[in-house]
Amino acid sequence: MELNFSLNGKPITLEIAPSDILLDVLRKAGMKSVKRGCNEGFCGACAVLIDGKPRNSCIVMAAHCESSEIITVEGMGTPDHPHPLQQAFVDHGATQCGYCNPGSLIAAKALLDRNSHPTTDEVKLALDGNLCRCTGYVKRIEAVLAAAPKMKKHLANTGGSK
Ligand code: FES
Numbered sequence: 001m002e003l004n005f006s007l008n009g010k011p012i013t014l015e016i017a018p019s020d021i022l023l024d025v026l027r028k029a030g031m032k033s034v035k036r037g038c039n040e041g042f043c044g045a046c047a048v049l050i051d052g053k054p055r056n057s058c059i060v061m062a063a064h065c066e067s068s069e070i071i072t073v074e075g076m077g078t079p080d081h082p083h084p085l086q087q088a089f090v091d092h093g094a095t096q097c098g099y100c101n102p103g104s105l106i107a108a109k110a111l112l113d114r115n116s117h118p119t120t121d122e123v124k125l126a127l128d129g130n131l132c133r134c135t136g137y138v139k140r141i142e143a144v145l146a147a148a149p150k151m152k153k154h155l156a157n158t159g160g161s162k
């Protein structure tokens with residue numbers, strides 16, 4: 001079957017099987033930021049934004065994503081122009097092996113896109129479903145809180161594109 005959706009702001013059409021899982025479809029499409037951890041919806045490593053909401057792609061049927069807008073970390077920033085969250089994760093030492101980072105960044109982006117002044121508790125809640133075996137949980141909270149005030153400038157520089 002054919003699947004039409006928007007991937008990181010660009011329309012895409014893929015041939016998929018009705019049983020395909022979104023995680024596999026996105027990785028086959030080159031989105032290697034989408035990681036497989038538990039494969040059961042518990043660790044958040046595979047999180048992507050679907051129509052603005054963070055979802056664990058290992059438990060989403062790709063066929064249910066017709067006409068959806070999907071954002072992965074590849075759509076957030078580049079090495080030359082990182083998203084404020086990506087830069088803050090680096091600056092605050094919130095990355096070690098990096099395996100959890102894409103999912104955490106997606107969850108944090110979903111938060112800052114709807115709330116540009118989150119409290120520490122709101123950040124903790126937003127990242128609650130993203131497990132990390134390396135850095136622990138304090139550094140990434142600090143990173144999200146540091147990135148929040150930079151979102152306004154980021155939006156101005158990207159013409160309002162989140
Ligand atoms: S791999 Fe999807 S939630 Fe763990």
Ligand code: FES
Pocket residue numbers: 094095096097098099100101131132133134135
């Ligand atoms: S940085 Fe290694 S799992 Fe989080």
